[in-house]
Amino acid sequence: MKQIKYSDRISNIEISTLRQLFDKAPKEAINLGLGEIQFQTPDIITDFAIDIIKHKNILYTPNAGLIELQIAIANYYEIPLNGNVCVTSGAEEAIFASLFSYINKGDEVLIANPTYLAYKTIIEMLDGITVEFNLNPNSDFALDYIDFENKISSKTKILLLNNPSNPTGRCFSEKEVDFMISKCEEHNVLIIVDEIYRELYIRSRPSSLLNYQGKIIVISGISKSHSMSGWRIGWAMSNDPYLIKPIITSHQYICTCAPFISQKAAIIALSEKGMEAQNRIREELTKNREYVIQQLKPLQTEIHILENTSSPYLFIKVNVEVMNLVNTLVKNGLIIIPGLSFGSNGKHWIRLNYGINKKKLAKGLHIFKKYIKLLNR
Amino acid sequence: MKQIKYSDRISNIEISTLRQLFDKAPKEAINLGLGEIQFQTPDIITDFAIDIIKHKNILYTPNAGLIELQIAIANYYEIPLNGNVCVTSGAEEAIFASLFSYINKGDEVLIANPTYLAYKTIIEMLDGITVEFNLNPNSDFALDYIDFENKISSKTKILLLNNPSNPTGRCFSEKEVDFMISKCEEHNVLIIVDEIYRELYIRSRPSSLLNYQGKIIVISGISKSHSMSGWRIGWAMSNDPYLIKPIITSHQYICTCAPFISQKAAIIALSEKGMEAQNRIREELTKNREYVIQQLKPLQTEIHILENTSSPYLFIKVNVEVMNLVNTLVKNGLIIIPGLSFGSNGKHWIRLNYGINKKKLAKGLHIFKKYIKLLNR
Numbered sequence: 001m002k003q004i005k006y007s008d009r010i011s012n013i014e015i016s017t018l019r020q021l022f023d024k025a026p027k028e029a030i031n032l033g034l035g036e037i038q039f040q041t042p043d044i045i046t047d048f049a050i051d052i053i054k055h056k057n058i059l060y061t062p063n064a065g066l067i068e069l070q071i072a073i074a075n076y077y078e079i080p081l082n083g084n085v086c087v088t089s090g091a092e093e094a095i096f097a098s099l100f101s102y103i104n105k106g107d108e109v110l111i112a113n114p115t116y117l118a119y120k121t122i123i124e125m126l127d128g129i130t131v132e133f134n135l136n137p138n139s140d141f142a143l144d145y146i147d148f149e150n151k152i153s154s155k156t157k158i159l160l161l162n163n164p165s166n167p168t169g170r171c172f173s174e175k176e177v178d179f180m181i182s183k184c185e186e187h188n189v190l191i192i193v194d195e196i197y198r199e200l201y202i203r204s205r206p207s208s209l210l211n212y213q214g215k216i217i218v219i220s221g222i223s224k225s226h227s228m229s230g231w232r233i234g235w236a237m238s239n240d241p242y243l244i245k246p247i248i249t250s251h252q253y254i255c256t257c258a259p260f261i262s263q264k265a266a267i268i269a270l271s272e273k274g275m276e277a278q279n280r281i282r283e284e285l286t287k288n289r290e291y292v293i294q295q296l297k298p299l300q301t302e303i304h305i306l307e308n309t310s311s312p313y314l315f316i317k318v319n320v321e322v323m324n325l326v327n328t329l330v331k332n333g334l335i336i337i338p339g340l341s342f343g344s345n346g347k348h349w350i351r352l353n354y355g356i357n358k359k360k361l362a363k364g365l366h367i368f369k370k371y372i373k374l375l376n377r
Numbered sequence: 378m379k380q381i382k383y384s385d386r387i388s389n390i391e392i393s394t395l396r397q398l399f400d401k402a403p404k405e406a407i408n409l410g411l412g413e414i415q416f417q418t419p420d421i422i423t424d425f426a427i428d429i430i431k432h433k434n435i436l437y438t439p440n441a442g443l444i445e446l447q448i449a450i451a452n453y454y455e456i457p458l459n460g461n462v463c464v465t466s467g468a469e470e471a472i473f474a475s476l477f478s479y480i481n482k483g484d485e486v487l488i489a490n491p492t493y494l495a496y497k498t499i500i501e502m503l504d505g506i507t508v509e510f511n512l513n514p515n516s517d518f519a520l521d522y523i524d525f526e527n528k529i530s531s532k533t534k535i536l537l538l539n540n541p542s543n544p545t546g547r548c549f550s551e552k553e554v555d556f557m558i559s560k561c562e563e564h565n566v567l568i569i570v571d572e573i574y575r576e577l578y579i580r581s582r583p584s585s586l587l588n589y590q591g592k593i594i595v596i597s598g599i600s601k602s603h604s605m606s607g608w609r610i611g612w613a614m615s616n617d618p619y620l621i622k623p624i625i626t627s628h629q630y631i632c633t634c635a636p637f638i639s640q641k642a643a644i645i646a647l648s649e650k651g652m653e654a655q656n657r658i659r660e661e662l663t664k665n666r667e668y669v670i671q672q673l674k675p676l677q678t679e680i681h682i683l684e685n686t687s688s689p690y691l692f693i694k695v696n697v698e699v700m701n702l703v704n705t706l707v708k709n710g711l712i713i714i715p716g717l718s719f720g721s722n723g724k725h726w727i728r729l730n731y732g733i734n735k736k737k738l739a740k741g742l743h744i745f746k747k748y749i750k751l752l753n754r
Contacts, residue, residue: 002565003619004479004534004565004567004592004620005479006478006479006623007477007478007479007480007481007623009477010477010623010626010627011623013626013630036436036437038434040433040434041430041433041434041435046430046431046433049430050427050430050431053423053426053427053430054423054427056417056418056420056423057417058418058605058606058607058608059413059415059606060411060413060606060607061607088632089466089470089609089632089636090632090633092630092631092632092633093466093631093632093633096630096631096632100386100387101383101384101387102381102382102383102384103384104384104385104386118630121630122630125627157381188379188381190381215381229435229436229437230435230436230437230438230634230636230637230638231435231637231638232466232609232632232633232634232635232636232637242380243381246384246387246388249387250387250502253390253469253473253495253498253499253502254469254470254473254631254632255465255466255467255469255470255609255631255632256467256469256609257607257609258609259466259607259608259609259636259638259639260607260608260609261426261607261608261636261638261639262636
């Protein structure tokens with residue numbers, strides 16, 4: 001009997017390097033490899049969610065999300081609400097639905113090298129062509145202007161950014177943003193920018209790209225900012241409702257609406273008190289960061305930590321063969337991610353997530369220090 | 378300045394007839410048009426969800442869902458778990474991800490006329506071609522065997538069923554199922570069957586298609602069975618893990634995972650006590666049904682109610698122009714859905730949902746009776 005064939009869009013997708021790594025790890029391994037802040041959801045949000053559940057009417061919401069939540073999101077950006085917000089089941093769905101709404105077969109989508117590893121897969125699942133532009137690993141992953149100008153063309157449909165960047169934890173400078181926007185305007189290119197890490201800044205809050213003029217869709221959510229990954233609330237927003245309209249339609253057919261309880265919780269997350277709780281998460285992250293940097297100080301000859309501006313990642317250059325290091329660590333109970341997963345420019349680097357409780361973090365760093373020294377002998 | 382073009386897949390999608398109807402209704406309108414059971418979530422489930430929230434660790438789950446929930450789903454079907462379940466953000470996402478995983482451009486997908494109206498849109502968004510086979514409105518929407526045989530061919534990739542059917546509330550007979558499965562085997566066609574209404578039976582619980590041999594994916598969830606639409610938990614399951622594998626991959630890139638709290642709640646929903654609570658929902662629906670039928674008895678010359686086997690819909694043939702009736706009702710505060718929305722074979726029919734509180738139902742029926750009599754003069 002013949003097997004049923006998968007669709008072309010899915011048949012070339014391989015299990016991610018990360019998943020393969022995780023599968024090799026012992027059960028009690030410390031995971032500093034996740035793309036998640038593993039703190040508890042703040043009390044003010046869980047208390048409110050409990051009240052919502054007590055009312056028991058947990059029904060569908062409008063496709064684009066509860067109006068109160070749409071208002072809260074618009075207020076967060078200080079932009080009027082006019083059909084320009086779509087609440088989604090996590091930022092991942094906002095990315096998927098946005099690309100679904102704009103990519104035609106053969107359209108080119110510009111992404112940074114390195115960047116969040118799911119972008120390439122989603123673009124290719126949707127019949128788009130990924131074109132990478134370089135962030136220079138030899139100058140703190142600054143934009144390579146010449147390369148960007150060479151890669152953007154009449155075939156480019158979308159520039160898909162991650163700002164602050166996963167994996168580097170850096171933001172584009174104002175000069176870099178201005179340059180990219182002007183090139184996109186010149187070539188009539190849509191900018192989609194994933195700002196999921198925006199609230200996890202170290203010193204000052206980076207500006208949202210919604211403050212710029214241009215054809216721009218911003219994607220964000222509360223998974224990272226409020227340590228609420230399991231709640232699944234994200235959104236897509238623009239100054240221009242025309243740009244959000246097809247995303248609302250796609251979203252309706254992808255999964256109807258985001259979960260009700262989580263949407264209610266998100267309203268509180270974005271309130272003044274919710275943002276105070278968010279501040280405490282940011283402070284905890286900053287403390288963890290200082291702890292890690294202090295712990296890794298003795299390794300000055302073995303590693304170089306990229307100076308960045310946002311939690312929860314440290315991007316670290318190592319002077320040993322990265323896959324050997326990563327495999328050795330995994331076998332010995334520590335998961336970290338090789339920079340190569342995010343693009344070839346990350347090949348000498350690793351990504352370490354310190355958004356985890358202090359005890360586990362200490363244990364993980366202990367393993368890291370031990371094996372990086374061993375491999376450096 | 379040029380506008381950015383939407384993707385072809387989205388640019389031809391129009392706002393659904395239903396949405397347009399809802400938009401015309403006065404704010405206080407009684408809505409017997411929704412595809413939702415508007416009862417409260419059972420106490421046993423909300424109590425458990427509150428405990429989960431109190432633990433505050435509300436994080437990502439495995440892409441395919443919490444293992445405990447996967448086990449609960451496998452147990453529900455009495456089928457061993459072996460990578461053959463994918464938990465999704467509602468059954469809608471299971472439908473989307475399944476079609477995304479199998480349709481290539483130009484593949485034909487067979488759907489019933491009438492059937493759930495989103496199927497056609499999703500198929501066409503994914504570059505598939507919808508081919509409708511007839512359910513005969515003159516013989517209680519029984520399968521037209523000859524038409525089915527004429528429509529299935531080497532170009533058919535998928536048969537997409539809804540069993541029990543939305544909008545008719547009928548199940549396919551065993552003879553009809555056997556016939557369709559044998560034709561699908563003959564033409565190497567994948568069967569995807571949406572069984573979201575399976576637990577809302579009136580007299581006896583219909584068999585799941587997972588009990589049959591064949592290349593079959595079953596889609597279901599707890600939105601209808603447990604009146605938990607806002608929780609967003611659905612799933613795709615098969616006897617064959619090969620058929621579910623691409624759905625797990627798609628789902629990962631569509632929205633990472635289903636919401637954590639809802640996944641935990643779903644484990645309780647599928648437990649013995651959860652199914653007892655489900656029974657009470659079913660009984661409440663059956664009472665509402667009897668009430669509606671009794672209320673509509675005096676209209677024997679004006680309407681004909683289709684004999685069916687599942688809640689929450691009554692499919693009703695009317696002897697007046699349907700769009701005129703529907704528009705008149707909407708203007709006067711009652712939303713019902715024209716059968717035409719589900720396919721041309723529904724053109725003389727309307728769909729009425731009685732899964733709503735008794736007071737609203739009584740008010741809605743009052744409006745319905747008044748205007749159907751008026752229009753019949």
